[in-house]
């Protein structure tokens with residue numbers, strides 16, 4: 001039997017750079033995946049062919065949509081939530097607009113509070129011992145210039161996860177986080193290949209010296225969903241190639 005056979009997983013951010021490899025792995029491991037994203041269904045055409053995948057297009061930043069989503073899944077209630085959808089706006093803090101800050105906090109933190117609150121209340125009603133995996137980042141505790149509101153949203157997610165873990169452990173509900181490093185998708189992948197300055201700065205920050213493959217994030221998420229992690233709750237699984245180790249600059253290490 002596959003490790004995730006029988007599980008019904010609600011996965012947000014499904015059409016993103018990390019979302020697709022995560023979906024592919026969860027399906028391969030036998031799970032049923034209910035994918036959610038703001039993106040057009042065309043972005044997940046390949047996944048829609050899978051008999052254990054279905055898709056809801058919605059904007060999670062609108063609280064009303066989360067209630068609608070709960071209605072949609074209330075017949076076949078998911079036993080797990082992977083809250084992957086998130087955005088980053090880059091730029092020095094003083095130059096970020098208040099609407100950019102609001103967008104980041106709204107999706108990365110407020111929507112996650114609303115989503116977890118709604119699914120937990122469904123689980124409590126149906127006596128389901130649910131499992132939540134939040135997706136934070138190594139920057140939830142290490143400053144990386146230019147993404148301060150994002151880092152603050154991820155640090156808030158740590159508090160949210162630990163609060164849920166403590167509050168609902170007695171109901172058999174678990175919540176953990178995964179904190180990836182710098183993943184080889186989207187902007188980071190482009191900058192790594194096209195901007196030598198970025199590559200130099202990022203490779204100095206990653207002791208293992210390479211970007212993280214999204215499949216390596218997917219493996220961590222699958223572990224937190226599987227029975228091997230059944231004694232974990234409130235944990236933050238850091239898989240970052242050593243990015244959060246100090247000192248950041250290997251030249252300093254060479255001076256030892």
Ligand SMILES: NC(=O)c1ccc[n+]([C@@H]2O[C@H](COP(=O)([O-])OP(=O)(O)OC[C@H]3O[C@@H](n4cnc5c(N)ncnc54)[C@H](O)[C@@H]3O)[C@@H](O)[C@H]2O)c1
Nearest residue numbers: 013015016017018037038059060061084085086137182183
């Ligand atoms: N890429 C990295 O280096 C990295 C590192 C650490 C953590 N993370 C985290 O991993 C997660 C996924 O990142 P990614 O690199 O795949 O990003 P991505 O931009 O490729 O994917 C994010 C997905 O979220 C969706 N989304 C955006 N706004 C939404 C909304 N309002 N409602 C519903 N869906 C919405 C997007 O359409 C997209 O499919 C994020 O939470 C991110 O913070 C990424």
